[in-house]
Amino acid sequence: MTIELNHTIVRSHDAAAAAEFLADILGLPVGKRWGPFLPIVLGNGAVLEFLEVGEETVQSQHYAFLVDNDEFDRGLARIEESGIDFWADPFDSRPREINTLYGGRGVYFVDPSGHKMELMTVAYGEVPQ
Known part of the structure; x- marks a missing residue:
């Protein structure tokens, strides 16, 4: 079996605000609350x-999202418009x-909540060019 990341918990001061914020940038829906969690399902599951x-206290984490060029343009436009x-x-x-x-x-x-988010169109390799 291939090993894949299935889920991660994003600690937030306000889960609804944080989930809506990121879902809006990514153009994705926020899923139905289950237990204490508000999920966003990414394209790879x-x-x-x-x-x-x-x-x-929320320890700042980094979350990077690999998107295609059209999704990058839409996400960047949402960031700028906001x-x-x-x-x-x-x-x-x-x-x-x-x-x-x-x-x-x-x-x-x-x-x-202070998490550093990243949109990128090409996965990074060993040494940036």
């Missing part, structure tokens, strides 16, 4: 399960730019 922790800050790099040194690593395009932005 992996599930992001948003868990509300209220005012508890006035969300974005960067070409994970260190926030190139604001309002995108990167072109490996001949693709990428952009970083932050969700309401």
Whole structure:
């Protein structure tokens, strides 16, 4: 059997706000709540399960989404239209730019709980070009 990521829990101050925020950028629906989780199912079947922790400290994580060029354009347009800050790099040194690593395009932005999100059109290899 091939090993695949099935799901991960995304700890959030407000699960509904965080799930809706990301679902809007990705153009995906938020699934039906089950137990304490609000799910977003990605195209490869992996599930992001948003868990509300209220005012508890949320450790910032990084989530990267491989998208095609059309999805990237739509996602970036939603980011820009919403006035969300974005960067070409994970260190926030190139604001309002995108990167072109490996001949693709990428952009970083932050969700309401402080997680660093990334849209990318080409999977990264060993050394960025």
